Amino acid sequence: MNDMAAIILISVGVLFNIFGCIGLIRLPDMYNRLQAATKCVTLGCCSILLGVLVHFGIGSAGFRALVAIPILFFTATVAAHALVRGAYHFGTKMDKRSVKDDYREAVK
Amino acid sequence: MRYVALFILSMVFWLLITFKFSAANIAAGAVASAITAAIFGRYYFYNVYKFLQPRRWVWFIVYLTTFIWACIKANFDVAYRVLHPAMPIRPGIVKVKTTLQSEFARTLLANSITMTPGTITVDIIGDEMYIHWIYIRSEDPAQYTRMVIGRFEEYIKKFAE
Numbered sequence: 534m535n536d537m538a539a540i541i542l543i544s545v546g547v548l549f550n551i552f553g554c555i556g557l558i559r560l561p562d563m564y565n566r567l568q569a570a571t572k573c574v575t576l577g578c579c580s581i582l583l584g585v586l587v588h589f590g591i592g593s594a595g596f597r598a599l600v601a602i603p604i605l606f607f608t609a610t611v612a613a614h615a616l617v618r619g620a621y622h623f624g625t626k627m628d629k630r631s632v633k634d635d636y637r638e639a640v641k
Numbered sequence: 642m643r644y645v646a647l648f649i650l651s652m653v654f655w656l657l658i659t660f661k662f663s664a665a666n667i668a669a670g671a672v673a674s675a676i677t678a679a680i681f682g683r684y685y686f687y688n689v690y691k692f693l694q695p696r697r698w699v700w701f702i703v704y705l706t707t708f709i710w711a712c713i714k715a716n717f718d719v720a721y722r723v724l725h726p727a728m729p730i731r732p733g734i735v736k737v738k739t740t741l742q743s744e745f746a747r748t749l750l751a752n753s754i755t756m757t758p759g760t761i762t763v764d765i766i767g768d769e770m771y772i773h774w775i776y777i778r779s780e781d782p783a784q785y786t787r788m789v790i791g792r793f794e795e796y797i798k799k800f801a802e
Contacts, residue, residue, distance in 0.1 A: 549716055556723035564773045565732055568761060569719050575756070576716045593660040600657045610755040617763050617773060633733030636763055636771040 539588035546580030549573045562628035563620050571613040578605055644682035646692070651677045685745075700800035707792060711757040718758040722775065731776045736769050737786040741794065746801040753793045760789055 556569025582605075585598040621636065651674035659666055691697060722729060741747050751762040751770065759775040772789055779785045 549720070552716075552720040552723055556719060559723055559728065560730070562732075564761070565730060565775055568759065568773075568775050569723055571755065571761065572712075572715045572719045573723075576712060596657050596660050600654070606756070607752065610752040613755055614751065614762050617761050621763060627734075628732060630730060631732045632777055633735060635736035636734040639736070639764070639766055639769070639771060 535587055535590075539584045542584030542587060543581050546577045546582075546584060549577035549580065553577060561630065563625050564617060564627060567613055567617055571609055575605060575609045643685065644678045647682050647685055648674050648678040697800040700796055704793070704796040704800060707796065708753055708756070711753075711791070715756060715758040719775075722759075729776065732774065733777050734763060734771055734773050735777065735782075735785055735789070736771055737782075737789050738768055739765075739770055739790070739794065740768075741798060741802065743802050746797050749797050749801055750790070750793060753797070754789060757789075757791065757793075 550573065553569050553573030556573065557566050560566045560569055579602050582598040582602055586595045589595045589598075622640070627634065652670055655670035655674060656662070656667075659670070739747065739750060741750055747765060751765060754760050754762050754770070754772060761773045763771040763773050765771075774785075774789070777785070778788060
């Protein structure tokens with residue numbers, strides 16, 4: 534039973550990681566790609582870590598997996614923020630389909 | 642007082658991540674936590690007594706459940722946009738106003754926005770947050786502010802400020 538749940542959780546995690554990678558290739562510009570990379574990959578990794586927790590049970594490895602989840606959340610969001618801001622200041626163009634850019638005036 | 646709070650937090654974190662309760666390990670953790678608290682203590686926890694109010698913990702749990710639900714929704718949202726053959730995107734950077742004052746609360750709000758469907762926080766200047774949105778659903782500032790910030794702002798205000 535535990536093994537089954539662990540396998541399901543890890544499979545879901547890997548599936549979302551694959552979606553993130555597809556997004557990384559398909560989406561047009563840097564900002565949209567980062568959206569796929571942060572969201573799908575973060576929750577995918579969390580799901581894998583939960584699978585690890587279920588597999589090993591409450592113990593040394595399980596607790597480490599559990600502690601890694603909030604750390605992953607904080608580092609992934611901060612990294613995404615830093616990357617997107619850095620890219621904008623570096624001058625990376627937004628895609629042609631973009632409809633709005635309020636940030637341009639603020640940067641000037 | 643705030644140095645003590647950071648020390649306790651680092652110590653708990655150390656014990657969870659090493660998960661050995663021998664005397665040598667606890668001593669090493671205490672030394673490492675003391676150094677961490679001495680260096681970074683003045684940056685965090687301006688008011689430690691807020692931790693002791695149970696009302697804040699209740700709102701924190703409410704916020705956490707909303708956040709996890711938004712997170713799961715965000716994943717299906719991105720998966721849908723990525724796998725759809727026509728790729729329904731309408732990206733852009735919008736400006737929303739926040740009423741939160743403390744820096745800790747603003748950081749939490751920015752992080753929550755990054756994990757919710759289709760949005761990434763680009764920058765905070767003064768009271769205004771600049772947010773990259775993968776599909777802009779509305780042109781009206783009041784309406785998209787509500788869509789982006791959602792219920793997070795009021796929950797964060799209740800437990801973090």
